[in-house]
Amino acid sequence: RTGFSAVIATSAILLLSSALQAAVAPTEAVKRTTDEAFRILDDQEMQRPARLMERRKLLEKVIGARFDYREMAKRTLPTRWKTLTEAERKEFVDLFQSFLSTSYADKIEGYSGEQVQYLAERIEGDYAEVRTKIVSEKTEIPIDYRLMGRAGDWFVYDMIADGVSLVRNYRGQFDKIIRESGYPDLVEELRKKSKEAKPPKPKK
Secondary structure (H helix, E strand, C coil), X not given: CHHHHHHHHHHHXXXXXXXXXCCXXXXXXXXXXXXXXXXXXXXXXXXXXXHHHHHHHHHHHHHHHHECHHHHHHHHXXXXXXXXXXXXXXXXXXXXXXXXXXXXXXXXXXXXXXXXXXXXXXXXXXXXXXEEEEECCCCEEEEEEEEEEECCEEEEEEEEXXXXXXXXXXXXXXXXXXXXXXXXXXXXXXXHHHHHXXXXXXXX
């Protein structure tokens, strides 16, 4: 009887986990974020110079709700991460998020009517990949999103743009800086880039 109860309990947990994960599909998760970002960009009122900073903050908030910056940051420091204190990890994640979210928002602000095609999705347990393509009159750029499932939703932990992994790219850059001048220099470099990436305040 005990064994039977354990099987029932395990089955219930697995079914609950599947139900939570099925609350939103990976493609739908990516589409929601993309649609919301484009909605902000298409808003005529938000395009006024005086609302530049407000629009940027809205874009960063939308992007930040979908991107798992801690997981991304952790993957860029696969070896060093284990040696950092929790305070150091938080500092690095905050700097990485500030730099990356601003840089990504800056790229999105270059949007001028391009269309997003959702090509396919692949799910393996708690991980998924959504293949998309940005299409304009002049070019087509494939962008694949890699996501982790958590609490009935999906969160991006890497992006593959035109065949180049964002996480792998930064991992190589960060590793080079650490090897040549040390981890503190990497933190300082991220701090500088985070400040440089901020958009200029509009003139009154």
